[in-house]
Structure formats: structure tokens, C-alpha cells
Amino acid sequence: MRRLSLAVREHVHWALANCDAILIAVSGGADSTALAAVVIDHCLRAGSTPHTLSVDHGIRPGSDREAQETCEVMASLGAQSSWVSVTVDAPGGPEASARMARRSALAEHAQTLGERVAVFLGHTMDDQAETVLLRLARGSGVGSLRAMSVRDDAGSIVWMRPLMNCRRSETLGACRQLELPWVDDPSNKMDGPWRAADGSALRRSAVREQAIPSLAHSLGMDPVPSLARTAELSAADDEALNEWAEQVWQRAWECAAGETQPRPEALAGELRPALETPQAAAEAASGIGVLRVAELKEIPQAVRMRVLHRYLSAVGAPSLAHLEEADALITRWSGQGPLSIPKGTLARAGKGKDARLILQPLRLERERPRH
Numbered sequence: 001m002r003r004l005s006l007a008v009r010e011h012v013h014w015a016l017a018n019c020d021a022i023l024i025a026v027s028g029g030a031d032s033t034a035l036a037a038v039v040i041d042h043c044l045r046a047g048s049t050p051h052t053l054s055v056d057h058g059i060r061p062g063s064d065r066e067a068q069e070t071c072e073v074m075a076s077l078g079a080q081s082s083w084v085s086v087t088v089d090a091p092g093g094p095e096a097s098a099r100m101a102r103r104s105a106l107a108e109h110a111q112t113l114g115e116r117v118a119v120f121l122g123h124t125m126d127d128q129a130e131t132v133l134l135r136l137a138r139g140s141g142v143g144s145l146r147a148m149s150v151r152d153d154a155g156s157i158v159w160m161r162p163l164m165n166c167r168r169s170e171t172l173g174a175c176r177q178l179e180l181p182w183v184d185d186p187s188n189k190m191d192g193p194w195r196a197a198d199g200s201a202l203r204r205s206a207v208r209e210q211a212i213p214s215l216a217h218s219l220g221m222d223p224v225p226s227l228a229r230t231a232e233l234s235a236a237d238d239e240a241l242n243e244w245a246e247q248v249w250q251r252a253w254e255c256a257a258g259e260t261q262p263r264p265e266a267l268a269g270e271l272r273p274a275l276e277t278p279q280a281a282a283e284a285a286s287g288i289g290v291l292r293v294a295e296l297k298e299i300p301q302a303v304r305m306r307v308l309h310r311y312l313s314a315v316g317a318p319s320l321a322h323l324e325e326a327d328a329l330i331t332r333w334s335g336q337g338p339l340s341i342p343k344g345t346l347a348r349a350g351k352g353k354d355a356r357l358i359l360q361p362l363r364l365e366r367e368r369p370r371h
Contacts, residue, residue: 001174004166005038011120011151011162012042019158020114022050024079025106025121028070028183032122034171035163037178039120040077053109054083055102059094059187066183073181082109094195095202110157123148123161126168129227130207141302146235167224244299245306252295252307254356288314293348293355296330304330315361316342329357 015022024039026032036052043050052074056067067083074081086101088094110117131147138144152159163171175182186192190201190209200206215223291311296304308326312318318326322341329336329348333355338347344361 001038001177003170004034004163004174005041007166008035008038008162009042011160012039013046015118015120015158015160016043016046016048019116019118021110021117022048023106023110023113023117023119024050024052024074025102025119026052026054026070026074026081027122027185028054028066029122029185029188030175030182031124031127031163031168031171033070033073033180033182034174034178035120035122036074036079037077037174037180039162040074040079044078050079051109051113052079052081053106054081055105056083056085057088057098057101057187058085059088059098069181070183084109095204107157116156116158118158118160121159121161122163122171124163124166124168124171125228126208126212126224128164128231129212129224130204132227132231133207133211134203142234142238142241145231146238147231149235164228241302241306244303245310248295248299248303248307249310252292253289253311254292255289288359288361290359291357293330293350293357294353301327301331311357311359312341312344312346314359315344318342326357 012022022039022043024032024036026036040050040052052071054067054070054074056064058064064085067085071081071083084105086105088097088101106119110119128147132145135144135147148161148164150161150164172182188202188205188208190205192202192205196202212223288311291307296307304327305323308323309318312322312326318341322339325339326341326346329339329346333348336348338345344359346357346359348355348357350356
């Protein structure tokens with residue numbers, strides 16, 4: 001209990017000083033129950049009453065009763081407690097759908113509590129390790145391997161995970177010490193009622209019950225702290241690369257019109273007519289601007305891909321294949337034509353130091369058939 005209390009204390013004090021209210025997500029499991037107990041204790045000692053919300057996903061009989069009982073336990077500890085039922089029907093697998101529904105319910109409830117609310121989540125080091133393994137299996141880069149952050153500031157909501165350096169065994173121990181009941185949700189088990197889209201066990205459940213124990217047995221060591229450390233190191237690397245990419249962006253990006261636009265006489269190919277005048281240039285890029293190729297050629301690919309991702313995201317979410325094709329316009333230029341990307345096209349125009357990448361969004365009015 002003391003270990004969890006020390007881990008949470010500074011985060012509660014920060015939230016009390018910087019937010020209008022504290023909302024704790026309580027599933028009824030040991031992690032969130034232990035988190036709620038220590039957060040409530042710190043808040044009450046500081047003269048503030050926190051709020052809790054339990055979300056019933058409605059996927060098995062009796063889940064609504066468990067949410068209500070969890071709500072009653074939180075009220076007995078001194079919180080303003082609530083529970084809500086949600087419908088899990090978003091696209092994607094059941095885990096992602098449930099997470100989206102739960103996060104939406106928490107966000108909606110937070111909006112009723114103030115302009116800026118800290119939402120406390122019960123993720124532990126074990127959850128972080130599982131996330132790293134899952135993302136490694138998908139071939140993720142450092143931006144994804146940073147996994148979950150202790151604090152994600154989304155403006156009106158600050159998502160906080162103060163138990164990221166604590167273990168699941170510690171939350172179980174705290175619940176036993178405080179004699180607090182918790183729910184072992186069978187939906188989180190490999191043989192539970194939820195299955196992946198292909199009928200196999202849920203990915204996270206399989207990692208938790210099989211992959212990590214197998215790693216521990218094979219390596220002769222607990223892999224969880226090392227995997228969590230990988231996330232921490234990846235976060236530091238990702239922040240450094242993002243700062244570098246921001247510096248490159250400031251040098252490479254130019255607005256579409258005005259003195260910094262590409263000179264029409266320096267541009268070639270089918271995009272030249274669209275950029276003959278400042279007005280046409282501004283319309284062609286819709287305020288997106290252009291990227292100077294010379295600023296992108298001699299930097300590491302990891303930095304260049306971040307700049308390209310930012311640029312292409314102005315019209316839609318680019319895939320890795322789209323980013324690689326865009327990168328080829330810079331590093332393997334052989335006169336290839338405009339690329340089709342989500343909701344737009346990307347082309348290179350001009351030569352030498354005057355070469356630019358030009359992003360053009362699709363015009364919906366041009367796509368409509370004429371009658």
C-alpha cells in the first residue's frame with residue numbers, strides 16, 4: 001500500500017493544482033481498485049473529493065451488477081462514484097472496440113466535471129510490457145514502442161497513469177491489505193467470451209498468459225522491467241527525433257503563395273499550370289504549402305519520414321507504403337509522376353535547389369459527375 005501511495009502522490013498533487021477535478025477509471029479489477037483507493041486517500045487528505053466512473057461493457061451476464069457494486073465500494077471510500085453502460089460495436093477487434101467505448105464514456109463524464117479534468121488510469125508496468133510486445137510483433141518503430149505515457153495532456157483532459165512503475169502483484173497486494181473486493185473479469189482471459197476476429201484468443205490475453213511467462217522461463221529472468229525500460233528509452237529517442245524533425249520542418253516548409261512560393265519558371269511538369277499565379281498556387285495547395293527538397297535530402301530517413309508524415313497528414317492518414325513512395329520522390333527521383341495518397345496527390349516539381357514537393361487535396365466538386 002505504501003509503495004502505491006508514494007507512486008501516486010505527486011501525480012495527485014499535480015492534478016489538484018492544475019485541473020478542476022479528478023476522475024478515476026475503475027473497472028473493478030485489482031489494478032484500478034488499488035489505484036482508486038490511494039488516489040481517494042490523497043484527495044480526501046487534501047480536502048478534495050475525487051470522482052470515479054465504472055464502465056459496464058455489457059458483454060456478459062451480470063456485468064452491470066458488478067459495475068454497480070464497484071460504484072458502491074468507491075462511494076464507501078469517499079468518492080463521488082458513478083457507473084454507465086456502453087455498447088461495444090466500433091469497427092476493429094473487441095479489445096479496441098471496448099477501449100474506444102470506455103475512453104469515450106470517460107471523456108463524456110469528464111466534460112461534466114470541469115474545463116480541465118485529470119483522468120487517472122490503472123495501467124501498470126505489466127500492461128506496459130504487454131503493449132511493447134504487441135507492438136514489436138506488428139513491426140513498430142520507436143514512435144510506437146514508446147507505448148503508454150505516464151501523462152498525456154489532451155487539453156481539456158489529462159490522461160494519467162501513475163502506476164507505470166508498479167507491478168500487478170503490488171495492486172493485488174494492496175487490495176488484500178485493505179480488504180477491498182475486486183473482479184477477475186473472464187473477458188480478459190484467453191478462454192473467455194471474447195475472441196479475436198479470426199476466432200483465436202485475444203492478443204493481449206495471449207501475451208499475458210503465455211508469451212511473457214514463456215519469455216521468463218526461456219531467459220531465466222523477469223522480462224517485464226526490461227520491456228518497460230524499452231518503452232522509456234524509445235520515448236526519449238522519439239522525442240529527440242521529433243525535435244529534429246520540427247527544426248527541419250521550419251526550414252523545409254513554405255507557404256503556397258507570396259514571396260516564398262516556388263517560382264513558376266523553376267517548376268516543370270503538369271503541376272506548373274496550377275502554380276502560374278499566387279492565387280492559383282494558394283488554391284492548388286489549399287494552404288498546405290510546399291516542401292523544399294534540398295532541405296530533406298541529406299538528413300536521416302527517420303527524420304525525413306516524420307516530416308513527410310506531418311505534411312501528408314494534412315489531407316489524410318498516410319500508410320507506410322505512401323511514406324516510402326513520397327521518400328522516393330526525394331532520394332530516388334527519376335521523373336516519376338504524381339503519387340496518389342489518401343484524399344490527395346503528391347508530386348515533385350522543379351530542379352536542383354528549386355525542387356519542391358507539392359501536395360494537392362482532392363477536390364470533391366471535381367469528382368462529382370456532370371449531368
